[in-house]
Amino acid sequence: MAEAVGPIFLVMPEWQGSASSRAMQLADGAALLREDLPPSSRVDVAVPAHAGDALGTPIARLSSVLAARDSARELLRAHEGPAITLGGDCASTLAGLERAVSRDPGVAVLWFDAHADVQHPSTSPSGAASGMALRHALGEGGSDLNAAVAVDPSRVLLVGTREVDPEEAVAIAELGVATVPPPGDATAAGNDSSDAALAAQVAAWLADCGATSVYVHIDLDVLDPAEFASVHTPVPFGLLTTELITAIRKAVxxxxxxxxxxxxxxxxxxxxxxxxxxxxxxxxxxxxSGGAK
Structure with a gap:
């Protein structure tokens, strides 16, 4: 029997996809996380230091987002194990997600995020690539940033999403993306029963779609601000840490x-x-905590 290949950790301090005026705090966060990762399986993604240019598109700083994505793509080609990307804005997920879909068409995508991230470049109020990350993973965004191998929208589950633009709501319905809202007010949740309920919903959806593997996207703003403060766009009434951890463990x-x-x-x-x-x-x-594909 072939020996399982261990995971690799892509440290990707991409900030150019963020809409925040404090976007470069993401690079500081990535540097902190980097020190806690094993050097033998840690890979640093080259991210441009400059803001970058929109390249005549509605996507802000697109040149730098593309450069970072292409750098991550190249690094991923040299590794076999599952890749976990850490430290960037939501657009940093694109290379790893594209790789997961190309390697296993049966992969299911859990998108834990306070925001849907399905804004379209033509209507995005900020032009930030982070708010369009899932739209581009689905191959429904701008041609430059669209995934080479798109995710099937029927294989995506939005979990904990609670701030959705009207146009995003239309896109979610038209694309057929499934959703699981937060269990409720964080002050009333967080017990064993609420943890298990969310985990059971996630596991049932994975079974229904016949998932042969799972890709897990986590924007930390999916957590309730009372639980986790180090994000740029906190949204009230999010998941508790125990709910999120239990759901992830159940999924993997x-x-x-x-x-x-x-x-x-x-x-x-x-x-x-x-x-x-x-x-x-x-x-x-x-x-x-689970197995690896």
């Missing part, structure tokens, strides 16, 4: 991990980093 127990991304770690201070970094590491441990 149900289907092998094809890849993942943990995005938008943006600590505003050393004290915020010290408080929130352990949560990121707990999520990483949950991703690695």
């Amino acid at each position: 127990a149900a289907a092998p991990l094809a890849g993942a991304a943990i995005c938008e770690f943006a600590p505003a201070s050393a004290s915020a980093a010290a408080e929130d970094a352990p949560t990121v590491l707990r999520l990483l441990a949950a991703l690695l």
Whole structure:
């Protein structure tokens, strides 16, 4: 029997896809996470230092987002194991997700995010690539950033999404993307029963779509702001850490991990980093708790 190939960790301090005026805090967050990863399986993605140019499109800083994505694509070609991307905005997920879909058409995508990320370049209010990340993964965005191998929208589950633009709501319905809203007010949730309920919904959806592997995208703003503060766009009434961890563990127990991304770690201070970094590491441990594809 062939020996399983271990995961690799792509440290990708991409900030150019963010709409925040404090976007470069993402690079600081990536540097902090990098120190907690094993050097033998850690890979640094070259991200341009400059903001970049829109290249005549509605997508802000597109040249730098493309350069970072292409750098990640090249690095991924040299590795066999599942790749977990850490430290960037939501557009940093694109190379790893594209790879997972190209390697296994039966992969299912769990998109844990307070935002749907299906804005279209032609109507996005900010022009930020982060808010269009899932749209481009589905092959429904701008031609430059669209995935070479698109995700089937019927194999995507939005979990914890609670801030959706009207045009995004239309796109979600037309594309047939499934959704699981947050269990409810975080002050009333967070017990064993709410943790298990969300995990059961995720596992049932994976079974229904016949997932042969799973890709897990995590924007940390899916967590309730009372649980996790180091994000640029906190949205009330999100998931509790225990709910998210339990759902991830259930997912990777149900289907092998094809890849993942943990995005938008943006600590505003050393004290915020010290408080929130352990949560990121707990999520990483949950991703690695099952098998690998």
